[in-house]
Amino acid sequence: MSAPADVVVIGGGQAGLAAGYHLRRLGLDFVILDGQESPGGAWRHTWDSLRLFSPAAYSSLPGRLMPPQPGETYPDAAHVVSYLTDYEQRYGLPVHRPVRVTGVHRDGELLRVETDSGTWRTGAVISATGTWSRPFVPAVPGRTEFRGLQLHTVEYRGPRDVAGQKVIVVGGGNSGAQIAADLAYDAHLTWVTLREPRYLADDIDGRALFDHATARRRALDEGRTDTGGVASLGDVVAVPPVRAARDAGLLKAQPMFTRLTASGVEWSDGMTGDADAIIWCTGFRPALSHLAPLGLRGPRGHIPTTGTRAVGEPRLHLLGYGDWTGPASATLIGVGRPAREAARQIADLLR
Template identity: 45%
Template sequence: MIQRCEVLVIGGGQAGLATAFYLLRAGVSTIVVDNQEAPGGAWRHAWPSLTLFSPANASNLPGMMMPSYPGFPPAEHVVNYFSRYEQRYDIPVQRPVEIVTVTKLNDGFVAEDSEGKQWQSRSVVAATGTWSAPFVPYYPGEFSGQQWHSAHYPGPEPFVGDRIAVVGGANSGAQIAAELTKVGDVTWYTQGEPRFMPDDVDGRVLFRRNRERLRAMQSGEEDPGPESALGDIVVVDSVKEARDSGELQSHPMFSSLDEVDADHLIWCTGFRPAVGPFRSLMHGLTPEVDGLFPVGYGEALGPGSATITGVAPFAKEAARKAAERVGKTIR
């Protein structure tokens, strides 16, 4: 069976939902396919203590406020919000669907999933994110303990009383290392000294900075600089407590796995864009064919484009271009 629509959105996380919102509002025939079992995108797989950096009223997809929450919302709150968002706007999400290939077909595309089902569309929105493509750098040597990646970090329970090596000097590395100092012996490896942002900086500050950057870029003004100019680590309460108590101390990066004396090694080394189905149609994140629109993969696509609130202008622009291909308008 072949399903047909004007725009196929691949990915049902924040980027896919935001883009579908604009498309559907303009009357564009849209199908969203998602490889998860239920709503929530990558937030379904967050470790138990992970929270947003911003309060709920500053963490919104277009059209619908996130329900209130005291403090910074946890992943479960985000997942519930995404589910309600799908319901409110009647977003036609089909799941679980694992798209394996996307091919150019005349003036449109055909996408095929792992079971051989196909979708044909005039345009495709690539919104597959990064969570399914965790990155682990190569180091020589051997490590005899258990290795993890932050994508699959389950919380502190499996590490009680153990020696844990945590690699990575950004948010996930600092948060996971800080949490584990409460249950085990942690060695936190970073490239250089950790760069903590000022203690009063949270997601609201970063959002305003990203909007200022976007406005400057659109008007041809000088780029005021990325949020990394402020540092690499948002000082959430758990990180502040561990840092100020002296429990969170960084160590120079090892040069070989043979140097790591621990029971566990946790790589907090980020992700790469999960663009496997589109790889033949893109150079990096730049499409090489008309009608393919990547949304939400991070700084390479624009400031704040991989955040819940920040993705909206990029989703709207992709939706606008896709709608134009079928003679419809998004303002």
């Protein structure tokens, strides 16, 4: 199949749907190409106990409030999947799935999007593939020697997989804290972090984080002093399960080990610890391999952007990868504004 479209959006998760909402409002012809089998994006693959940082009303995409989940202040991942499914259907967004994009190429005045289901030629591309498909595990010495189970955040589902075992959770961010709290009651837990965990104040949730990120972007745009962004507040949002495990004394972080052994880990002072399983909550990298033919990659694997627009290719916008593509743009509540700006800039370009 070879088809034209004003805009091709790559990725049908929250960022891709937000882009589709604004492209539709501007009257543009577009398609959304999604590699998943069904709606929901990365939320379809999270661990069982994951909860949002914010109440439903503050976790919404543009145009449609997320309804509350009965009995829950902070909705779970299944509720988010249901919301995204309804959002896609409510606005009749033209999502094609499963379609895997293999490359985006320059093709004269157009861009050519190659996929396993055919080719689209388009005036502009919005890349909204996120990071979930590119888990990062640091190159710690001895990783191949360890004989136990190694999982990344993307593979963890719940305590049942390691109940009663000696488990080391690596990572001092939100995923590390939440998974450590999840395991604190059912496994022999060791939580390892690069530095002492920095908890945000207990009354801070996603609403406050979004406001803080937005204020920082406004300050930078106006040439004022950098407020430091969300990172200046701390690393871990104290959602109720994390708060409960912390207050019960079950989340006591140890410093990062220096190497893995066949049976566990070893610290710089020679101390060792046995482990049956290690769970790496060590983050992700942006999934941008489909953009490699454009030759735009910069430091740390990022593509330099002005807002969401790629500096080296004005027909390409990147959406939802983190603050470098818009304040809090990797969150449900935060992606709407950069999605709107990307759609407006593309409309101006095509006209």
